[in-house]
Amino acid sequence: MYGLVPATLTAGSFRSLSALVASATVPMAQLRLLDIAVIAIYFCMVIWIGFYLKGRSNTSEEFFMAGREMTAWIAGLSFVSANLGSLELMGWAGSAYQYGILATHWYWVGAIPAMLFLGLVMMPFYYVSKTHSVPGYLSLRYGEPARVLAAFSFALEMILMSGVNMFAMAVVMKVVLGWSITFSILVSACAVTLYVALGGLRSAIFNEVLQFVLIWGGALLVPILGMIQAGGVGGLKTKIIANMHSDSYFHLWRDTGHFADNPMGVHWTGIVFGLGFAISFGYWTTDFLVVQRVLAARNLRAARMAPIIGSFFKMAVPFIVILPGLLGLVLLQNPDGSRRQLVGEDVVAACASGSGEGSLSDPGACSSAMAKTTLPAAYQQKVLSGSPDAELHSYNQALPLMMVRYLGPGLLGLGITALIAGFMSGMAGNISAFSTVWTYDLYKPLINKKGTDSHYVMVGRLSIVIGVAISIGAGYLVQHAHGIMDYVQALFSIFIAPLLATILLGMFWKRATRIAGFLGLLLGIVFSVGMFVWVHLNPANLRYVALSDAAKPMAENVFRALWACLFTALVIFLVSMVTKPRPAAELEGLVYGVTPLPKEDPVPFYKNEYTWAILVVIIFVALNIIFW
Amino acid sequence: MHGSGIQIWFFIGVLLVIYGFMIFGYGIFELATGSYPPLVQLTSLHTPIWWGGVLAVLGVFYTVKFRPGRAR
Numbered sequence: 001m002y003g004l005v006p007a008t009l010t011a012g013s014f015r016s017l018s019a020l021v022a023s024a025t026v027p028m029a030q031l032r033l034l035d036i037a038v039i040a041i042y043f044c045m046v047i048w049i050g051f052y053l054k055g056r057s058n059t060s061e062e063f064f065m066a067g068r069e070m071t072a073w074i075a076g077l078s079f080v081s082a083n084l085g086s087l088e089l090m091g092w093a094g095s096a097y098q099y100g101i102l103a104t105h106w107y108w109v110g111a112i113p114a115m116l117f118l119g120l121v122m123m124p125f126y127y128v129s130k131t132h133s134v135p136g137y138l139s140l141r142y143g144e145p146a147r148v149l150a151a152f153s154f155a156l157e158m159i160l161m162s163g164v165n166m167f168a169m170a171v172v173m174k175v176v177l178g179w180s181i182t183f184s185i186l187v188s189a190c191a192v193t194l195y196v197a198l199g200g201l202r203s204a205i206f207n208e209v210l211q212f213v214l215i216w217g218g219a220l221l222v223p224i225l226g227m228i229q230a231g232g233v234g235g236l237k238t239k240i241i242a243n244m245h246s247d248s249y250f251h252l253w254r255d256t257g258h259f260a261d262n263p264m265g266v267h268w269t270g271i272v273f274g275l276g277f278a279i280s281f282g283y284w285t286t287d288f289l290v291v292q293r294v295l296a297a298r299n300l301r302a303a304r305m306a307p308i309i310g311s312f313f314k315m316a317v318p319f320i321v322i323l324p325g326l327l328g329l330v331l332l333q334n335p336d337g338s339r340r341q342l343v344g345e346d347v348v349a350a351c352a353s354g355s356g357e358g359s360l361s362d363p364g365a366c367s368s369a370m371a372k373t374t375l376p377a378a379y380q381q382k383v384l385s386g387s388p389d390a391e392l393h394s395y396n397q398a399l400p401l402m403m404v405r406y407l408g409p410g411l412l413g414l415g416i417t418a419l420i421a422g423f424m425s426g427m428a429g430n431i432s433a434f435s436t437v438w439t440y441d442l443y444k445p446l447i448n449k450k451g452t453d454s455h456y457v458m459v460g461r462l463s464i465v466i467g468v469a470i471s472i473g474a475g476y477l478v479q480h481a482h483g484i485m486d487y488v489q490a491l492f493s494i495f496i497a498p499l500l501a502t503i504l505l506g507m508f509w510k511r512a513t514r515i516a517g518f519l520g521l522l523l524g525i526v527f528s529v530g531m532f533v534w535v536h537l538n539p540a541n542l543r544y545v546a547l548s549d550a551a552k553p554m555a556e557n558v559f560r561a562l563w564a565c566l567f568t569a570l571v572i573f574l575v576s577m578v579t580k581p582r583p584a585a586e587l588e589g590l591v592y593g594v595t596p597l598p599k600e601d602p603v604p605f606y607k608n609e610y611t612w613a614i615l616v617v618i619i620f621v622a623l624n625i626i627f628w
Numbered sequence: 629m630h631g632s633g634i635q636i637w638f639f640i641g642v643l644l645v646i647y648g649f650m651i652f653g654y655g656i657f658e659l660a661t662g663s664y665p666p667l668v669q670l671t672s673l674h675t676p677i678w679w680g681g682v683l684a685v686l687g688v689f690y691t692v693k694f695r696p697g698r699a700r
Contacts, residue, residue: 034654038647045643052634074636206636213640217647221679225670408658408665410651410676 027178035413050195085426096325100249163474218418265552274558498524524568641690648684
């Protein structure tokens with residue numbers, strides 16, 4: 001899920017975490033007793049669910065695969081919820097504040113086609129092969145080396161991302177509520193560990209569905225009340241054009257003909273092929289974090305329907321994420337009543353308070369940082385003079401600021417619970433996926449092949465506890481080693497694109513050989529790392545990766561993913577052509593064309609997955625035309 | 629989830645009922661005392677009352693429909 005976090009979170013936002021924490025001298029909001037009660041009840045509920053489900057998670061099939069008995073609705077909501085972390089909510093709201101509805105691409109073209117492809121085309125192969133994991137599929141298709149490489153990379157990625165996510169969330173709680181970093185980390189980590197270790201994947205899925213409802217219940221009020229205050233869609237547009245002197249904020253595609261024409265610095269080819277194909281298909285169809293939820297479905301039809309159901313909700317998420325960001329552009333106000341302008345995290349960190357009351361730790365750095373913003377000169381002077389009513393807030397705080405603006409006691413607690421729930425669903429997803437991959441794809445084949453079923457369940461439970469402990473360590477490491485955050489977040493795009501090419505060719509080209517799959521994946525990862533390092537050492541090299549001098553960092557991930565995917569496919573193709581293919585009989589159940597798909601019982605049209613997929617396509621196309 | 633045991637929708641229903649009545653109750657208190665949080669906007673809309681009500685109604689629906697032991 002972290003790989004789909006916006007550039008506001010990946011390019012310098014939480015880079016200066018220590019400075020950011022230090023800058024948070026005055027919390028954004030104060031919780032009342034009612035808010036605390038709302039949050040406490042939520043924690044009691046998730047732990048109750050964990051204890052309740054403990055008795056139904058005794059076998060490995062129950063613990064790791066939730067007994068494969070989820071309905072399409074449960075699997076679909078869980079599928080979307082595992083991706084709906086609080087950092088995504090806040091990060092994309094911040095991106096909408098900066099870039100307008102261009103940020104919506106990550107929810108529509110960057111998700112919907114891939115989700116439909118997973119449900120309609122790929123799911124039968126995952127499901128028929130009865131694999132427990134994506135690395136497990138690689139093992140069946142390409143052999144053990146490919147499985148171990150994929151499993152090791154994935155396990156590492158999950159643990160590190162869980163830690164980074166945990167720490168970044170604790171920073172948010174510090175900034176918004178003034179909570180201690182350690183308190184936030186320990187409480188949330190203990191709760192997630194308890195309910196996932198007790199109830200396994202079933203508990204994680206149960207809680208993800210609960211969290212999905214809470215996220216909507218807590219966050220939906222912000223756009224509703226914001227739109228009332230802005231005067232509806234017309235009022236919002238008028239105000240944004242008046243303030244920003246541009247109508248680019250309302251167009252998805254119109255200004256993507258050239259990198260320099262839009263504030264995000266992306267080109268439509270990068271959006272369509274890099275984001276819409278390499279990153280999106282990589283994430284939604286091969287990342288085990290989300291695929292695991294669908295594999296838990298009770299039958300093939302439910303497994304195919306789950307991503308389609310999820311896609312309806314995914315298309316709706318911009319309403320609670322992108323719209324609050326846009327509303328923040330025109331509605332947020334400074335204490336003196338002037339329009340509040342949000343800035344980058346680097347500016348907030350540069351203007352952190354010093355030891356003396358009302359003083360800045362480094363006025364020179366603050367002045368330089370603010371000079372790059374559009375903050376009015378008078379306001380910059382107020383900040384430099386340490387005026388208490390001259391607060392600086394970052395883009396990522398757009399959503400919490402909007403919550404504080406509209407939500408009173410009780411409702412604010414619900415909004416904060418939504419953020420906590422988003423964080424916990426993401427972390428539970430990381431940890432449960434890690435536990436499955438560790439147990440099935442690393443421990444079982446490499447360490448102990450002959451354990452009993454209960455032994456593997458015990459290993460799974462233990463790996464959750466140890467995984468969370470390592471995550472906490474990784475989180476604290478991030479606090480003290482600036483820059484690690486960037487590397488951890490880059491892991492996603494570095495790994496996922498080669499994996500996509502490897503799985504797609506394995507699933508749809510029977511000529512792909514074992515050694516080609518392994519080499520393609522390995523060299524693809526090396527190639528992707530090489531590009532990352534190349535641009536990291538000299539940012540000017542971005543123009544070669546993104547094919548334009550005007551490209552901005554946001555373009556890097558999408559183009560790097562695209563080239564890594566194509567490179568991997570090329571390696572697999574070339575190596576396959578000079579190595580001996582596997583007999584077709586061995587590929588049954590794994591590859592398109594040699595796998596007889598199970599006949600599904602006929603159902604009325606309104607229960608047919610193709611009917612709903614067509615409806616999704618119609619809505620998807622309509623939305624892109626409306627917001628062209 | 630299906631099969632025996634408590635369904636997730638029941639848990640959701642219970643939570644929404646609790647939240648709904650808490651927030652609705654606070655909204656009534658606000659209305660009765662006229663004490664609104666000073667920095668919150670649009671208090672004239674009495675959001676806690678109607679949003680708390682919506683949550684409570686949804687919660688009651690799910691709690692009753694998916695209560696344990698109910699034949700489906």
